[in-house]
Amino acid sequence: MKPEVIIVRLGDLTLKGKNRYIFEKKIHIQIQKLLAPYEKINIKTEFARFYIELNGESYNEVIEVIKPIFGISSFSPAISAEIDLKAMQTRALEWMQSIISKPQTFKVSVKRANKEFLYDSLQVSYWVGGYILNAVEGLKVDVKRPDLELRVDIRQHVAYIFTEVVEGAGGFPIGSNGKAILMLSGGIDSPVAGWMAMRQGLEIEAIHFHSIPYTSERAKMKVIELGERLALYGGRLKVHFISFAEIQTRLQNEGQPNLLITLMRRSMLRITEKLAQQQNALGIVTGESLGQVASQTLSSLHTIGHEIKLPILRPLIMSDKSTIIQKAEQIGTFDISIQPYEDCCTLFIPKTPSTNPNLKVVQRLERKMLWLLEFEDKALQEDEQMVLQ
Numbered sequence: 001m002k003p004e005v006i007i008v009r010l011g012d013l014t015l016k017g018k019n020r021y022i023f024e025k026k027i028h029i030q031i032q033k034l035l036a037p038y039e040k041i042n043i044k045t046e047f048a049r050f051y052i053e054l055n056g057e058s059y060n061e062v063i064e065v066i067k068p069i070f071g072i073s074s075f076s077p078a079i080s081a082e083i084d085l086k087a088m089q090t091r092a093l094e095w096m097q098s099i100i101s102k103p104q105t106f107k108v109s110v111k112r113a114n115k116e117f118l119y120d121s122l123q124v125s126y127w128v129g130g131y132i133l134n135a136v137e138g139l140k141v142d143v144k145r146p147d148l149e150l151r152v153d154i155r156q157h158v159a160y161i162f163t164e165v166v167e168g169a170g171g172f173p174i175g176s177n178g179k180a181i182l183m184l185s186g187g188i189d190s191p192v193a194g195w196m197a198m199r200q201g202l203e204i205e206a207i208h209f210h211s212i213p214y215t216s217e218r219a220k221m222k223v224i225e226l227g228e229r230l231a232l233y234g235g236r237l238k239v240h241f242i243s244f245a246e247i248q249t250r251l252q253n254e255g256q257p258n259l260l261i262t263l264m265r266r267s268m269l270r271i272t273e274k275l276a277q278q279q280n281a282l283g284i285v286t287g288e289s290l291g292q293v294a295s296q297t298l299s300s301l302h303t304i305g306h307e308i309k310l311p312i313l314r315p316l317i318m319s320d321k322s323t324i325i326q327k328a329e330q331i332g333t334f335d336i337s338i339q340p341y342e343d344c345c346t347l348f349i350p351k352t353p354s355t356n357p358n359l360k361v362v363q364r365l366e367r368k369m370l371w372l373l374e375f376e377d378k379a380l381q382e383d384e385q386m387v388l389q
């Protein structure tokens with residue numbers, strides 16, 4: 001027996017009134033978009049859930065397609081029954097018979113949203129459970145640790161019967177916690193940080209600094225591929241490509257090799273903060289992780305972010321590399337990230353970057369670089385935008 005419908009449960013959005021409706025609508029649109037190739041599917045909405053009515057499609061395949069969507073807590077492939085005790089018994093038995101392959105233990109759990117139904121939850125589980133127990137040989141009841149939990153969900157006009165609850169991506173719907181700019185490099189960390197930020201309900205726009213002609217077009221393609229992967233979760237992703245070659249060469253010519261990375265990072269952050277202001281974003285997300293490289297010691301982070309007013313969100317700050325890699329594999333960015341194309345920073349990296357850059361020294365150096373802010377503004381103005389779907 002094939003499931004007829006997939007119940008899609010939304011997480012606790014902790015949002016009231018109109019906003020909740022807007023975010024439910026957003027998830028609905030994302031589901032519709034991802035399921036567009038399945039022309040015969042019908043989607044019904046109800047408060048805090050959706051019902052995806054199948055028409056012969058594989059439920060596993062459909063769940064896999066919509067699993068990346070944030071704000072969905074779980075899925076259940078189900079069949080329906082009329083609001084009638086006899087109908088529930090018959091349908092529940094048919095369902096159990098179709099999935100049982102060997103003698104197993106089970107229990108019945110009933111939820112009754114329809115308070116007008118004649119019988120309460122306990123009575124329904126008693127009558128449905130007893131009916132199945134009588135009809136299926138070798139089946140036993142175990143209320144503590146059953147192999148199968150048969151659930152009957154009695155709604156207003158129909159009852160749903162199912163045994164499986166598949167976990168969704170969780171989190172909050174994109175945009176429900178505001179908007180931030182993700183600093184997206186071609187590395188392993190920043191795409192993971194972006195995914196975590198989106199999962200937490202942030203709408204993301206990305207910024208990427210490239211050093212063409214010192215870096216190749218292929219390195220840029222890699223960032224596009226990463227962006228496309230992230231767009232799978234967010235619906236779409238706007239990426240701003242900023243040419244950083246000129247600023248980088250000029251910074252290099254200042255003859256401060258040990259402070260070069262610090263100066264570069266400060267410059268990138270200033271440009272990112274300006275972009276954030278232009279795009280009405282209230283935060284900056286990075287893939288930094290404490291102690292990972294010289295520019296990510298506490299002292300470096302302090303000097304790099306000192307003048308930035310917007311919150312710098314670093315979802316990976318306390319994570320170790322192996323955990324980050326695991327996540328990257330899970331969300332499908334790892335294989336893209338490890339393609340061997342050079343990053344703008346690795347090319348210019350000095351042999352001995354400072355792990356303890358002195359803020360006052362850096363500030364003094366920057367004050368003397370009269371060209372700096374003008375070049376940063378120019379780089380931002382010449383920003384090349386791309387919307388990835």
Ligand code: ATP
Nearest residue numbers: 183184185187188189190207208209286287288344
């Ligand atoms: P990643 O794997 O994200 O590249 P990383 O360990 O290589 O991280 P760094 O190169 O020190 O770390 O960069 C730290 C953070 O700065 C990155 O996670 C990213 O958020 C940002 N960043 C670095 N390079 C760029 C770039 N070219 N464009 C945009 N953001 C960048």
Ligand code: MG
Nearest residue numbers: 185186187343
């Ligand atoms: Mg990097």
